[in-house]
Amino acid sequence: MFTMVGLDLVAAHLSLQRSLYTYAEHNQADQAADWAQLMAVLYDEFGSWTAVQQHLPDEAALQIDGHKLGQIKAVIITRNNDVIKTQTKATPTPTWKSSPILFHGHQIGVLHMQGYIPSQVGRLKLQITRDFDEAQFAVLAVISLLAFLFISSSIRSFLEPLEQLAESATAMTAGDFDAPLPENGDEEMQKVVNAFSVTQQRLHEARETRKKVLADIHHELRTPLNVIANRLEAIHLGLFHWDEQTAAVLQEETERIQTIVDELEQLNDVDAGVRKLDCIWVVVQEWLPKIVSLFAAEADHRSVNLKLSMPVSPLCIWMDKNKMSQVVVNLVSNALRYTPPGKNIFVGVKSTIGQVLLSVRDEGVGIEPEHLPFVFERLYRVESSRNRETGGAGLGLAIVKEVVNAHGGEVTVRSWPGKGTCFQILLPEHDLNQHDVNQEN
Template sequence: MKLQTKLISAFIVIILFIGISQALILENKIQSTFQNYLEQYNVGFMDRMKTRLELYYEETGSWENVQELYFSTSTGLMGQGNGMMRGMSGNGMTMALSNADLVLLDKNGMVIADTAGTRIGENNSGLSGKKQDIIIDGKRKGTLILYQKAWQNLEKEFLRSANLAVMISSMIASIMAVLFAFWIAKRITIPLKSLVRGAKRTAEGGKWETVSINTKDEFHELGEAFNDMAQKLAKNEEVRQTLVADVAHELRTPLAILQGKLESIQEGAIESSEKVVLELTDEVYRLNRLVSDLQQLSLAEAGQLPLHLKPVHIKDLVERICSNLQWNADEKEITLLFDSIPADCLLELDPDRITQVIVNLVGNALRHAPEAGIVEVSLQKEADAIYLRVSDNGPGIPEDILPFIFDRFYKHDRSRSRNSGGTGLGLSIAKGFVEAHGGTLTVKSEINKGTVFTVSLLKK
């Protein structure tokens, strides 16, 4: 069952339950209220009648003619037979009863007056109903009984009309609520359908498209999160395909060289000389280095790179690395500056990993700096971190290239040979090693002014 059907069904069940419950409650409430109203009205009339009868007995000393004066319905009758209203003028009093009869008993329990006129002369001492004794000079002279009867046509019609109004209003409210349920269910499911379509397209490997949800609620946030996820998945897929192609390319060349030379040796086309063996060994080393670099990079990106941390003086580390690379700077007559590193900078880090980072950065700077150029390694200390910068005054990196220089196998200068250009993993590995230490590696560059790589490491 679809979500829209579930929502509509749930709304309808709830609405019907509320409507029926409300109708029953209102029906019982109206009936109870109406019954209480009638009883209070009749009891009030009974009290007034009792007062009039007491005055009458005090004046006359008997109950003679009481039926004709106060209980007879032969004149002034209104609604005879339905019990709703009876009226008659007697001694200036209008008598009106609703759904009840008044019966007057003498002191012996004999009926001497009855609004219905059917019980006179009977002994009705056991008549049920509300009773009030008529006391004159401390003696009981009679008993007034209010006898409730079943509801007549007019009372029933009133209740039927009230209940019908309640049912009609409940039905109208239920219909409107059901229509609203259809509308709100549609509003809820339309964004979900868009997300489902987008998820299916993504799962099928189709072209990524933006899911548009024009609301200002959680569905809009969900749509934005889905778009972000789909975009990242598309980029990751593109990176994966590029990675596979680059790895295949990097592996294909040394393998082709190895295969070609080994086949030539087998066929006797070339001799297995020391020079040929060394060339083959170089290609094996290249393959081994490529596989090792990929393994280290994968561990770093997965957060599983093993680090052997220990206190290291940055000055000693930088001086040792730069001294080893000095010959490369001398070949291009480049000035390699590293004397401004403070001696009191001690950090907890893996010296082998950070050494590889600095070697990659300084090596890249020396490779791109012009002849007679300048490469400088500097360090800035702050309260919670240090910033190691490697700068050169080379041609710089174009702005559209900067976002990609830390990608795997990315080479800014595609014209460089494999022997001079490397595999394109150096900066990716450097960034991974720095992040494994909890730091960051960033770059800034300006065309014809140079490039600055900054390694930031937090102090422990």
């Protein structure tokens, strides 16, 4: 901006000088006319150009606009082409001004003269130029001051939300996720603030989730550890004797701890690997029966009927076979845990409008409606008493949701208290005839 103002000042200065030069050009043309008229007066007084030339030195004191006749360079070309000079070295050039010399309406010669600037015009030009430049510099100073104040204000208003955002970021690194965010700023700044706000909220939620998870893990591990510690202390004090019952209790609690640790490790693997799925083409009819068959012995032991239904036409899914197998294992394990003897568990798969629907439905105790929105949260336990015989660590369904989401699918649950629960998974379907199938046995 300062460059533009400077260029404007230079342009204005040059324009003024051009105007003054044009004025001087017109003034010099008037000078030539005035001197030509004076020569006509001399011609009238002396009667001929010869007499004028003889008396010209005597008339050298004549002056116009502060310049004497003897001080100017002028040449008179008479109508007879005689040359009369005011100075011996006066030689006309194309830049000289000329004016006809008229006597009683007849041209008796032409005056050629070198233009000059009258003293009063010179002083006026200098005064105008000086006053104009001073005014221009005053304008430049005012504009510069206003521009500086405006730019300083703009920069301050721009940097203020950035400084506040930096303070909030510093506070976040110290663990304070409730630091205020700037509310002012332009549209682009508000976009940055909004993005930062989302990050701040997610970090806050992650911290709260971490606190809750740690508290739940502490609770889950404390119970079996207390049982083991109390029983061993009782044995040490002689209150209990080491027998098969004591060994069975200690083994059960140890297995409970091992289950929690294993599920935490699985969940950690899922968190670390959801973006690194090792996907292959899997034919559902070859994969799912093998997973379900793993629970045949346990189902017989619990007197539960485990039933599998699949369509005849092959279905193909692009998926991480190991992680999706863990999903089915977790769902069927839960179903077996809550299904009483004599009841049924239905595992089914079918194609539905470009998707594969995988469902696990049991005829167990069901889930109360108030618990349904939270069953996929980590370490959430439906049993308020945390019965270790029927309930897991509360991580199995969280693993299910993480894996299904990583595959671009969706998992939902419906339940009817006292009648059973149904988990449904929707995954993208792929045409077996359009893809090469990589099968793993």
